[in-house]
Each structure stands twice: as structure tokens, then as C-alpha cells.
Amino acid sequence: MGKAKKPTAGRTEIRLGGFGGQGIVTAGYLLGKAAILEGKHAVLTKAYGPQIRGGWVLANLIIAQEPIDYPEVRSPDILICFAQDAYERLRPDLQPQGMILFDRDLVSISTEEKARAIGIPAQQLAEQLGKRVVSNNVMLGLLIASTHLVSKETLERALAETVPPQFRELNLRALEVGFAHFA
Amino acid sequence: MSKAVLTGEFFLSGGAACVEGAIAAGCRFYAGYPITPSSEIAERMSRRLPQVGGHYLQMEDEPGSLAAVLGASWGHCQVMTATSGPGFSLMQENLGLAVMTETPCVIVDVQRGGPSTGLPTLTSQADMMQAKWGSHGDYELIAYAPQSPQEMFDLTFKAFNMAEKFRTPVLVMSDKIVSQMVERVLIPAEKQIKRVERRRPDRAAQANGAEVLVPPMACAGEGFAIHVTGLTHDERGYPAINVETQQRLIGRLRGKILQNGAEIIEYEERDLEGARIVVVAYGSTARSALLACRLARQRGLEVGLLRLITVWPFPAERIKALRAEALIVPECNQGQMVREVERFATCPVRPVSQAGGELLAPESILKAIEEVAQIG
Incomplete structure (x- = not known):
């Protein structure tokens, strides 16, 4: 079982990396919940350093048509970077044909990788909406616009069921901004 | 007041599913001391229990936590605590007290790397023998090994029923992987849920004097004079420090678990028919074993999987x-349950071990399967 070979067809591995407080795990959760709402299978695992805020954070998500046995992400098809450090550390595990999404104000990627990468000023767009913390949903908007992993409607539903009522509108707008950025 | 049974389909962590399984089963008291990687359980309990009329109590340490849990159980409450390795070590004395006083309670151990403080944020399955032998004296108890958030719900629920039915502590031997992973969890409808009620004393039956393996439980304030002690005691609960009483008590305490093995022991079988090699796995490692077995079968190897759901009492038969x-026995430890497998196996047994820290790689299990297949 080589690293480049996927164990199961109809299975996508996504890894999100950044720092504590950027909503990395929440973004993984929302995407996984949307997959579940569409009747797919999903497993979210997370890893983090010892710090509560500001330490490194990883969210790993597998979305599959079939039940998922081994739950860990080994070699992601999609890498989403919210910080330079995450890009440097996580890039080696990405599939050769894998795709990178990154915050272009926070991460600079190597020239040879530009063909498979999509950048977005996620944090800046989030700040324009009024809150930096919704940059995770800007990124999710970009992700589903570019990959159709789940539909926009289901992701909106997952978000509405998860986020407290007073922040729902803001998060939905962040999703929309990210989505429109690609379209 | 919020619902006790949150019927529906959810995307839940193992820890959250454990809490919901407990509350659905009737848990209304939790005392604990938060410790990574089990703290999510305490956190959710502290929010959920007050919503259903229960009590959450944060104690000063783990011995105190289990002591409070046992006390609340004698107040006729369904009770639980959760911890990780270092805390589980500290609970061993009161775990023995729970066995000796036949106090129904549920203890969730979210295993992390040890010994000592070890690897707070990383996984292991290295408390499996401690679960059986950690407290002094001869005793039996029930321990489950969940492999998913769904089983964190199902087996925690079942743990409460078994604790009531057999008047025993029941352990849920989880780990960092299973407790923090998020997956689909189905919570059944209230009407599909079957709870075991604690049996109260019946004066007529008592007068009859019939020997029972699991006596009914008279709780504080229910009209019976009760005496509860960790000392060897007679049927009335009073200390009796002699050989005859010890033999009778220990025989019954062990017998109520061992003689009910058929009801308590659960496992899952996959492709065992005609299998030349059988992988025996439990908990999160069973997920790695599942992939390894699938890949091995794709390569034409006759491999089956026996997944232990109940680990204690051990499914010797x-x-x-x-x-x-x-x-082949893969474990996220240096070889613990493999010793038990070796005691009862009628063929060679090979461990696949690691020091802890991450989920055992399916490749390690696959390699062992291929090597064993070549020898055979």
C-alpha cells in the first residue's frame, strides 16, 4: 500500500492546518456534517499542540461513499492552509495530483505548485465582513465552489444547525463571499 | 427542561456520544476531575446534566471523584465518571470498593500514552490489564472496548444497564482516537430504549432465604437499615472476618460475572468461516485491522477478524x-490482551505491538498477516 495509492475509491481526504483560534476544527466539522446530511460517510480527527490558542492545529476529514474503516488521513487529496507553517509541514504528504487552497495573504507557496493551488485573501475578506474568525467559512465557500464535495445548500444547512443564532448570518455571508470568489 | 434522549442523526465526537449514551441510560450524577484526553466528557456532562435534572460535581481529585460517584449510587442514582490513565491509576482503590460493595457505576477510561503523565494528547491501549488487575484482591468486572463514536453511545448505554443488572462497576475502555474522532451517531427514539431498573429488596423473598448471585440493593433513605463496608461481609452487610464468609463472598462476586458470560460477552465476527489466519483486535486498533484484513483478502489470503467488544470478562471460550x-493480535501497547489470547488459543499467536502515540498502522498488521501466511 504505497502512499500515493488510495485504499478506497469514492473517498476524499482533506487536511486543514493552521493555528488555534482560526476555526480549523470547526471548518472540518461543518464540512463533515454536510457530508453526513447528504448521506455520505465522514470521519473527522484532529491533532493539536499543547497550547490552547496560538498553537498548531490540524483537522483531518475523510468523506466517502462507503463506510470508513481506518479513520486517519494519511495522504490528503486536498490541503487547506491557513498559515505558512502549516503549508511547510503538511505539503510533503499531499497526493501528487492533490490540490492546495491557501490564504494568500498569510501563505506564500512555491512557484511550481501554483498550477494546483488556489489562493484567496480569506482573512482580509472576513475582516471586511466584520469578523476575522469567519475566514474559515470564506475558505469553505471557495472549497465547495471549486470541488463540489458537498452542495452549497447542505453546507449552509450544516452551518445553520451548528452556529449560534446570533452569528448565523455573518457565517453564511462568509460562505457566500468565498463561493463567489471562485465563481 | 431539555430532552434526555436526543433522538436523531448527529455528527458527534466519541466523548459527546458517550455523554449522550449515559444520559439516555439514566445517568443523573457525574463527579470527576478533568484530564486530557477525557475532558470533553466532563465538559459536556457539566452542560447536559443540569438540563435533565441531574448533578455535575467537579471534585478535588480522582479518588474523591469515584468516592462521590459511589456515594451517589447508594443514594439510588445512576452514576459515572471519566478519566485517563493517571486518573484511572488513582481510582483503583475505590474501584475495588465498588466491586466489594457491589455498587453500580460506570467508569470511562480515555486511554493515553503512559506510564505516568506520558503522552497527554496521544493515544494508547495500555490500561487494558490495569482494568482487570489494577485494584488489589481477586475480582471480576465488565469492560467494553468501543471502536467508534456510535459504540461510545451504545456501549456506555449498555454499561449502565449491566452495572444495574449485576451490581458491578462497568468500564468503558476508550482511547484518545475513539473519544475525539467525530462520526455519524444515531440516537434511537425514547420508545426503543430499554433501561434496566435497579432491583429493590423484597421482604418476602428475603425471608425465603434463597441464595442469589446478585442481591437486590437497598439504598439510603428507602426504608431499610443498611450497612455498606469494604470489609468481607455477610448477607446482612456486616463484617465477618473469617474464611467461610470470604469464600462465599468472593465466590459469589466472581461468579455473578463469570457465570453470566453468555449474556455479558459480545464480539463481532468477520470472514471467520474457513479463515486460516484470524486477527483478534479491539477498540480503535480494530479499525486498522479491518483495513488490513480487507487488503489481505484482496491479495487472496484467507483472513478473518474477531473483534472483541467485551474485553473483560475475557471471551476465552x-x-x-x-x-x-x-x-494475530494487534494492540496499541507492548502486548497486553495478547497474553490472554495466548492462554486460550489452540494455535500459534503473534502480537503486533507499538509503544503508543498513534493508531497502529494497517501496514504493520498486513505485514504480520503476510509473514504468517508465508510460514503456514
Whole structure:
């Protein structure tokens, strides 16, 4: 079982990396919940350093048509970077044909990788909406616009069921901004 | 007041599912001391229990936590605590007290790397023998090994029923992987849920004097004079420090678990029919074993999987009955349950071990399967 070979067809591995407080795990959760709402299978695992805020954070998500046995992400098809450090550390595990999404104000990627990468000023767009913390949903908007992993409607539903009522509108707008950025 | 049974389909962590399983089963008291990687359980309990009329109590340490849990159980409440390795070590004395006083309670151990403070944020399965032998004296108890958030719900729920039915502590031997992973969890409708009620004393039956393996439980304030002690005691609960009483008590305490093995012991079988090699796995490692077995079968190897759901009492009879040429036992420890498998296996047994820290790689299990297949 080589690293480049996927164990199961109809299975996508996504890894999100950044720092504590950027909503990395929440973004993984929302995407996984949307997959579940569409009747797919999903497993979210997370890893983090010892710090509560500001330490490194990883969210790993597998979305599959079939039940998922081994739950860990080994070699992601999609890498989403919210910080330079995450890009440097996580890039080696990405599939050769894998795709990178990154915050272009926070991460600079190597020239040879530009063909498979999509950048977005996620944090800046989030700040324009009024809150930096919704940059995770800007990124999710970009992700589903570019990959159709789940539909926009289901992701909106997952978000509405998860986020407290007073922040729902803001998060939905962040999703929309990210989505429109690609379209 | 919020609902006790949150019927529906959810995307839940193992820890959250554990809390919901407990509350659905009737848990209304939790005392604990938060410790990574079990703290999510305490956190959710502290929010959920007050919503259903229960009590959450944060104690000063783990011995105190289990002591409070036992006290609340004698107040006729369904009770639980959760911890990780270092805390589980501190609870061992009161775990023995729970066994000796036949106090229904549920203890969730979210295993992390040890010994000592070890690896707070990383996984292991290295408390499996401590679960059986950690407290002094001869005793039996029930321990489950969930492999998913769904089983964190199902087996925690079942743990409460078994604790009531057999008047025993029941352990849920989880780990960092299973407790923090998020997956689909189905919570059944209230009307599909079957709870075991604690049996109260019946004066007529008592007068009859019939020997029972599991006596009914008279709780504080229910009209009976009760005496609860960790000392060897007679049927009335009073200390009786002699050989005859010790033999009778220990025989019954062990017997109520061992003689009910058929009801308590659960496992899952996959492709065992005609399997030349059987992988025996439990908990999160069973997920790695599942992939390894699938890949091995794709390569034409006759491999089956026996997944232990109940780890204590150990399913000795099932292991004895396996008609394979070799058994492989992968564990996220240096070889614990493999010793138990070796005691009952009728063929060679090979461990696949690691020091802890991450989920055992399916490649390690696959490699062992291929090597064993070549020898055979």
C-alpha cells in the first residue's frame, strides 16, 4: 500500500492546518456534517499542540461513499492552509495530483505548485465582513465552489444547525463571499 | 427542561456520544476531575446534566471523584465518571470498593500514552490489564472496548444497564482516537430504549432465604437499615472476618460475572468461516485491522477478524473455538490482551505491538498477516 495509492475509491481526504483560534476544527466539522446530511460517510480527527490558542492545529476529514474503516488521513487529496507553517509541514504528504487552497495573504507557496493551488485573501475578506474568525467559512465557500464535495445548500444547512443564532448570518455571508470568489 | 434522549442523526465526537449514551441510560450524577484526553466528557456532562435534572460535581481529585460517584449510587442514582490513565491509576482503590460493595457505576477510561503523565494528547491501549488487575484482591468486572463514536453511545448505554443488572462497576475502555474522532451517531427514539431498573429488596423473598448471585440493593433513605463496608461481609452487610464468609463472598462476586458470560460477552465476527489466519483486535486498533484484513483478502489470503467488544470478562471460550492456523493480535501497547489470547488459543499467536502515540498502522498488521501466511 504505497502512499500515493488510495485504499478506497469514492473517498476524499482533506487536511486543514493552521493555528488555534482560526476555526480549523470547526471548518472540518461543518464540512463533515454536510457530508453526513447528504448521506455520505465522514470521519473527522484532529491533532493539536499543547497550547490552547496560538498553537498548531490540524483537522483531518475523510468523506466517502462507503463506510470508513481506518479513520486517519494519511495522504490528503486536498490541503487547506491557513498559515505558512502549516503549508511547510503538511505539503510533503499531499497526493501528487492533490490540490492546495491557501490564504494568500498569510501563505506564500512555491512557484511550481501554483498550477494546483488556489489562493484567496480569506482573512482580509472576513475582516471586511466584520469578523476575522469567519475566514474559515470564506475558505469553505471557495472549497465547495471549486470541488463540489458537498452542495452549497447542505453546507449552509450544516452551518445553520451548528452556529449560534446570533452569528448565523455573518457565517453564511462568509460562505457566500468565498463561493463567489471562485465563481 | 431539555430532552434526555436526543433522538436523531448527529455528527458527534466519541466523548459527546458517550455523554449522550449515559444520559439516555439514566445517568443523573457525574463527579470527576478533568484530564486530557477525557475532558470533553466532563465538559459536556457539566452542560447536559443540569438540563435533565441531574448533578455535575467537579471534585478535588480522582479518588474523591469515584468516592462521590459511589456515594451517589447508594443514594439510588445512576452514576459515572471519566478519566485517563493517571486518573484511572488513582481510582483503583475505590474501584475495588465498588466491586466489594457491589455498587453500580460506570467508569470511562480515555486511554493515553503512559506510564505516568506520558503522552497527554496521544493515544494508547495500555490500561487494558490495569482494568482487570489494577485494584488489589481477586475480582471480576465488565469492560467494553468501543471502536467508534456510535459504540461510545451504545456501549456506555449498555454499561449502565449491566452495572444495574449485576451490581458491578462497568468500564468503558476508550482511547484518545475513539473519544475525539467525530462520526455519524444515531440516537434511537425514547420508545426503543430499554433501561434496566435497579432491583429493590423484597421482604418476602428475603425471608425465603434463597441464595442469589446478585442481591437486590437497598439504598439510603428507602426504608431499610443498611450497612455498606469494604470489609468481607455477610448477607446482612456486616463484617465477618473469617474464611467461610470470604469464600462465599468472593465466590459469589466472581461468579455473578463469570457465570453470566453468555449474556455479558459480545464480539463481532468477520470472514471467520474457513479463515486460516484470524486477527483478534479491539477498540480503535480494530479499525486498522479491518483495513488490513480487507487488503489481505484482496491479495487472496484467507483472513478473518474477531473483534472483541467485551474485553473483560475475557471471551476465552470463543478463542478456544477458533479453528485457525495462526492468530494475530494487534494492540496499541507492548502486548497486553495478547497474553490472554495466548492462554486460550489452540494455535500459534503473534502480537503486533507499538509503544503508543498513534493508531497502529494497517501496514504493520498486513505485514504480520503476510509473514504468517508465508510460514503456514
